[in-house]
Amino acid sequence: MSVIDEVTRELSRLPGIGPRTATRLVYHLMREPGERSRRLSAAIRELADRIHPCPRCGTYTELELCRICADRARDRTTLCVVESAFEVHSIEKTGEFRGLFHVLGGRLSPLDGIGPDELNVASLLERIGEPDAEIAEIILATNPSVEGEATAVYLEGVLRPLGVRVTRLARGLPMGSDLEYVDGSTLAEALSGRREM
Amino acid sequence: MTLVTRPGTLLRSHPYSESSRILRFLTPEAGIVAVMARGVRKQASKGGGPLDLFDDVEITYDHRAGRDLHTLREHRTLKRRGELGSNLLRFAGASFLSELILTHTMEEGSPRLHDRLTSGLDGLLACASEEIPGRFLAAGWGIVAEFGFPPELARCVRCNLEIPPEGMTRFDLAEGGLRCPECAASGVGPRLGPGARTDLRAILAGAPPSGLRGAAEHFNLLERFALHHLDRRRVFQTSATLAPLLASEGTGDPTPEGQV
Numbered sequence: 001m002s003v004i005d006e007v008t009r010e011l012s013r014l015p016g017i018g019p020r021t022a023t024r025l026v027y028h029l030m031r032e033p034g035e036r037s038r039r040l041s042a043a044i045r046e047l048a049d050r051i052h053p054c055p056r057c058g059t060y061t062e063l064e065l066c067r068i069c070a071d072r073a074r075d076r077t078t079l080c081v082v083e084s085a086f087e088v089h090s091i092e093k094t095g096e097f098r099g100l101f102h103v104l105g106g107r108l109s110p111l112d113g114i115g116p117d118e119l120n121v122a123s124l125l126e127r128i129g130e131p132d133a134e135i136a137e138i139i140l141a142t143n144p145s146v147e148g149e150a151t152a153v154y155l156e157g158v159l160r161p162l163g164v165r166v167t168r169l170a171r172g173l174p175m176g177s178d179l180e181y182v183d184g185s186t187l188a189e190a191l192s193g194r195r196e197m
Numbered sequence: 198m199t200l201v202t203r204p205g206t207l208l209r210s211h212p213y214s215e216s217s218r219i220l221r222f223l224t225p226e227a228g229i230v231a232v233m234a235r236g237v238r239k240q241a242s243k244g245g246g247p248l249d250l251f252d253d254v255e256i257t258y259d260h261r262a263g264r265d266l267h268t269l270r271e272h273r274t275l276k277r278r279g280e281l282g283s284n285l286l287r288f289a290g291a292s293f294l295s296e297l298i299l300t301h302t303m304e305e306g307s308p309r310l311h312d313r314l315t316s317g318l319d320g321l322l323a324c325a326s327e328e329i330p331g332r333f334l335a336a337g338w339g340i341v342a343e344f345g346f347p348p349e350l351a352r353c354v355r356c357n358l359e360i361p362p363e364g365m366t367r368f369d370l371a372e373g374g375l376r377c378p379e380c381a382a383s384g385v386g387p388r389l390g391p392g393a394r395t396d397l398r399a400i401l402a403g404a405p406p407s408g409l410r411g412a413a414e415h416f417n418l419l420e421r422f423a424l425h426h427l428d429r430r431r432v433f434q435t436s437a438t439l440a441p442l443l444a445s446e447g448t449g450d451p452t453p454e455g456q457v
Contacts, residue, residue, distance in 0.1 A: 016215030108285070108438070110292035111209060115438035146250045149282030157285075176247035178238040181216065 004030075056127065058103030058120050059085040068092075068101060075099040077136040081124065081155065083107045083143060087179045091141065094188040099139075102127065107142055107151040116154060124155075128162055137165040139194055144173040156197045167194040201260040201267075204275060205230060206315055207252050208295040212238070220248070220269065221299065222256060225311040228303040232258045232269040251278040251291050251318055278318055286442050287321050290333030293435040294318065297337055300427045301344050313339045330412035330443060331405025337419050338401050346426045349374025350398055356380055363391055368418060370425045387418050413443035 001009075004026055012022035029037050053059065054066035061067070068074060068088070078099030082088055088101045104119045128135050140155055142148035152168055159166050170193035173182055182190075205222030208229075213219050216238045222230045237248055248254065253276035259268040281291045294317050298310070317336025324332045338348070352359055354372035356379070364378035367386045375394070376384045389397065397415065399405055409415065417440070420433055433439075 018214075108288070110289045110435040110438035111296055113434040113437050115441075146279050146282040146288065149279060150285055150288040153283055154285050176249035176252070181239045 053085075053103075057088075057101045058105060058123070059088045059101060076134040078139065079127070079135050079137070080139045080141050082141045082179070083148065083151070084180075087141065090179060090182070090187060091191070094191065096188040096191045099137075100135075104142070104151070107147045108154060109147050119151070121155070121158065125158065125162075128159070128164060135164055137167060139191075140166065140168045140197070141179065143177070143179050144169070144171070145176050145178075152197070160197075166197050168197050170194055199260045200257060200270065202255060202257040203227060203230070204253060204255050206311065206318070207248065207250055207254055208299055210248075210250060218248075219266065222254070223298055223311055223314055224306060225308040226306040228306045229299070230256070230258070230267065231265055232256065232267045234269040234272075237269070247274055247277065247279075248272055249277070249279060250295070251281055252276060253278075253315065278322055280322055281318070284326060284329070285438075286326070286329045286446070289435060289439040289442055290329055291318055291321055293333060293433065293439055294336055294340065296433055296435045297340050297423060297427075300423070300431070300433075307343065310340065310343045313343050325407070327408045328405070330416070330446065331400060331407065331409040334409070334412070334415050334419060335400045335403050335405045337423070339403065341419070341423050341426070342401075344427065346373060346422070348401070348422065350394065350401065353377035353380050355384070360394070365390055366394065368422070370422055373422075373426070387414070387421070412446060413440060416440065416443050 007029075008019065008022045008026050011017055011025055012019045017025070029040070050062040051060050052062075054061045054069055056065060056069045059066050059068070063070065075098045079102055080091060080097060080099055081102045081104060082091065083104050083106060085103050088103065091097050091101075102120070102124050104121070106114050106119055108114060108116065108119070127133060128138075138159055140152040142151045156166050169190040173179075173190050179187070203224050203226060205224035207220060208223055209221040211219045213233065217233060217235045218237050220232050220234050222232070224230050234248065252274055255273045255275055256269060257271040259270060261267060278291070281287050294314060298314060303310075313336065317333065317339065320332045320336060321329060342348075348368075350360065353376055354369050354374040355376050358377050360366060360375050360377055365381060366378055366389050367376045367381035367384045368374070368389055369376050369384055369386045375389065376386075381388070393411060393415075396406055396409060396411075400409075400415065420436055424431065424433070
């Protein structure tokens with residue numbers, strides 16, 4: 001396989017990039033000065049080598065702790081539980097939330113063989129149970145789909161006995177959608193209108 | 198290419214590329230229909246209408262003869278079943294029914310099969326929590342029967358004698374039903390006592406007992422029977438979630454291993 005074919009194949013595996021777009025990108029890179037491709041290549045290599053999940057919250061970071069967990073100015077009494085690291089980015093963009101995050105790494109999906117044991121629930125319970133933990137409220141920000149709802153209901157069942165306040169993002173987000181694509185103002189409204197479970 | 202509109206129930210949803218999904222519906226007239234729903238993740242978030250698992254949806258798609266995957270043009274939700282997510286056992290039971298249907302390759306549609314699924318899902322939605330195991334087991338056995346494998350519980354599958362009310366029988370998976378106490382002595386398969394047989398008959402009649410005893414064992418029997426007759430090469434993904442839930446439900450007295 002030629003280098004062109006190999007790069008095209010690798011690019012076309014990325015979300016939103018089909019074979020035609022991948023080919024166009026490869027020809028664009030070939031027209032550019034070689035230094036630009038080398039910088040891109042080095043940056044991707046750095047991404048693979050240096051980025052890892054934050055040991056506390058599960059979002060991606062190149063530091064020992066992610067910038068949110070390390071920021072002492074954040075509200076440590078509120079923890080927002082999301083399905084994936086991308087949703088941390090979506091919620092951060094709203095500027096409405098100043099607490100901490102916890103990434104589940106998925107949602108309950110029996111059809112995919114994903115049950116409670118496949119999610120980062122044990123680490124969530126550990127965080128709440130730490131001697132210096134200040135968490136008073138947990139916001140369940142799973143997607144407003146049947147799978148996201150089942151995940152939230154399951155988490156409520158394991159969190160409620162720990163004596164923390166458990167809230168859920170407000171209804172109003174369309175069911176069956178993905179949090180990743182909700183616009184910022186809708187997400188900000190949902191955060192401010194969260195409800196008791 | 199023809200534009201087709203038909204109702205269906207969403208069984209499976211896979212993310213595809215950045216914002217699309219591949220959706221698999223059970224339709225009454227055409228069996229399983231798979232469509233590519235381009236941009237649907239963005240659409241739903243912008244109010245394009247929900248498209249969630251277990252919902253009844255009217256879909257309009259470009260049908261391409263000879264293709265397995267068609268292109269969704271429009272959808273209209275007919276009935277939401279989002280409340281199935283309000284209880285993990287309800288949700289896992291509904292997921293099992295979806296997987297059960299997807300396990301079997303169907304050449305054509307079956308309105309009766311679609312009815313079995315939707316009435317099973319509606320039964321799960323409406324029932325009290327202690328009735329959930331019996332409800333999804335009843336729906337599951339009904340679906341397997343609709344596929345052409347109704348289990349024989351009245352007569353021995355080996356000697357054809359009527360199954361007596363008393364005594365320990367065995368469920369012969371290969372022969373598709375009960376072995377009488379005499380034939381059970383030389384047979385294999387899960388053992389069924391008189392109480393379990395009564396419960397199984399009630400489940401198959403669509404009137405499962407509330408607080409079903411040995412629900413985990415009943416599920417294991419259905420699972421083994423379905424896989425034996427539908428696809429022996431695979432396992433049910435949903436079993437990993439469902440079986441521990443049923444075991445922890447404590448819905449009945451413990452039964453010996455391999456016995457329902």
